[in-house]
Amino acid sequence: METDCTRDEVPANSALPPLPAGTRLLHIGPHKTGTTSIQGALFAAKEAMAGHGVDFPATSRHPMSAALAICARPGMMGNSKPTERHWETLVEQVAATGRRTSVISSEFFADAPDDETVERIVQELGGDRVYVLVTLRPLVRIMPSQWQQYVQNGLRMGYEDWLRHMLKKPPYEKPNPSFWRRHRHDRLVERWVRVVGAERVTVVVVDDRDRGGLMRTFEALLGLPENLLQPVPDTANRSLTLAETEMLRNLNVEFRGNELPEELYSQLVRYGAVMHMKNACAPGPDDVKIRTPRWAAEAAAEIGAEMAERIAAMGVRVLGDPAVLSAVPKPPTRAEAEPRMAPEVAAQALYGALAAAAAAPVGNTAPVQARTVHQTSSKELVKVLGHRALKKLRRR
Template identity: 45%
Template sequence: MSSERIPLAPGTRLLHVGPYKTGTTALQGAFHRARTELAAHGVLYAWKGRQAKEPAVAVTGADPPAAPWQELCEEVAGAGDGRVMISSEFFSNADARAARTVVEGLTGGDVHVVVTLRPLLKILPSHWQQDVKHGRCDSYEDWLAGLLRLSPDQECPTPEFWHRHRHDVLLERWADAVGRDNLTVVVVDDAEPDRLFRTFEGLLDLPEGLLVPEDDGVNRSLTLSQAELLLQLNRRLAESPWKSYPRRTMVREEVVPHMQAYRPRPGEPRITTPAWAEEAAAAVAEEMVARMAKLGVRIIGDLAALTPPPAGTAETAAPEFIPTAAAVEAVLGGIAAGSAATRARQARLASAIEDASIHKVATKDLLRVVGRRGFRRLRRTFDS
């Protein structure tokens, strides 16, 4: 276990691969908002968005990798002997081949991989609710049963889960690609969330306090009642006639963000893991930690924190009501989704009318279409 501040060498390409639900969103937000300050200290936060999602998807999903990966490699190479930070949990989807491709592509300095870890018991409810945000219709208990009680003839409900969250295997995969001396594990402490920022400041030789978390509700967890509301909505949208609606536009891009704007009251019920699943997950976690301790990689934090004892949580029934304020936010999201769908439909209709032959345009639209086409021609004449 190591907690001292030992910066990585200048020119290091620091690659944070997640995995999901280990403080990635908070960390990426802090780096994204501090780009100018980072540059002043010789650190490049690579890629143009909050995280390097597009390059990570490009390199883990195709062989050879798609264009965004090459763009990222060129940006990193252009940093010269400055330190570079690259972060995306989508890198945790890499298989052994893709991991080697990633390490080989980040030229200009030594590559050092960082893996952030939280207890499996805390990742499970976070992962399920994220799946619900994307349309999952399985209850939490059914989803857990598919992950933790699999028989040989059962199909895992989320096949990628164990690829990302069998953490001992994840570490082995990246250690084989980058070398054990170039891999650091950071154990995330939910009781001291700022420690994650201080750790990365130390790795990159940044002043303490430079990284500041955002407070805008990005990726905020759902309460138990919100998750149940969204689950029931998913199930209805999977039925006729609703399944023909653009669910991503209606729910993921409008309803969910509005729901996350709601700030729960103290003591409002959260998603809880049933006792049988806690025990099963704890057994897996103990096995993973035992293997990770023998890998010989640098560990910042206490691996024992990854194996908290099961709390023996009582079974939680689905809530029968949702707070009014939370319901209002969900309804507002639905209204926004309906407005967005209407605008998109009107735009498609207008485009079809504008492109149609004059003799096919309805009389009521004829004057408007002729006027717009005449205006476009006149503007082109002046522009030329």
């Protein structure tokens, strides 16, 4: 789970004045800075917040499709591309809140490609009523989380090789050009300041040591009672262990190498194998986490210090301790064990893929001529195998 803010530097609700009534608070992330945690808490408290004059206009925890559409992003590998209608629906939902305070949160707003897109987002969500909130965590915390997220979207590159591309090989755009678009945080803040002005941008430095700090900050800014927002357990959002990520990365190599359709990846791998594995298996104390090598941690901390200095000079409100962004974590006190995946975890991943195949609608039920395996598409083969396997399991 991702969270939160510093214990000492972020003021309590009584010390942090709320934003003006009628504000439309736009939380733009970026990714891996507590976004899923705060979105779950806001959505769960939707009715309670309404009683205090604050609306959460989206009909789901995260209006991802709307943000992807306005930012011209294609979405996750194998998923259908969001349309302009997704964005228009969110704009209509926000407009329906009238003069009440409202809050919208999506980390994909950080992917806005240019000032014109940022300007359109702000104007269509309320113009001068829009206040922007940016949550930041240290790069050294973000990088392993972001790498394994990219792997969940088809990346085949190992962690250290990926770090070298991100930190040592200019122009630092391959294999994931979105990374620095999101996580060069000084430039991200600067893009939004150019549109809304420094007085309407708040930066919250997230510190994992205070697991409730981000909730309390949102409550204060929105004028909500303290402790109204509470974390919502979400096993589907947990990070993968190193062994799980490596298993998936190697699967990606085979998947891409055999040129299987991307829709199959979305259906069977992301929402089948990986989702079921996350929900069914919690990492234990002996599972090896993704560790960032010392050279990369120091490089990330140096960039963090530079970003913090530039943000401080922009005149935006900064909540939390900017020094957190340049801290280098202590090295592990004992040698890491060899990353291994338990057989039951692998079994749950395999079952998740089979269950997803079995649940897929059969596109053509009309009689067809007999075909050999080599004449049958991979997608059809997986569906047939999944149906047969589950049928046998039910018999037993």
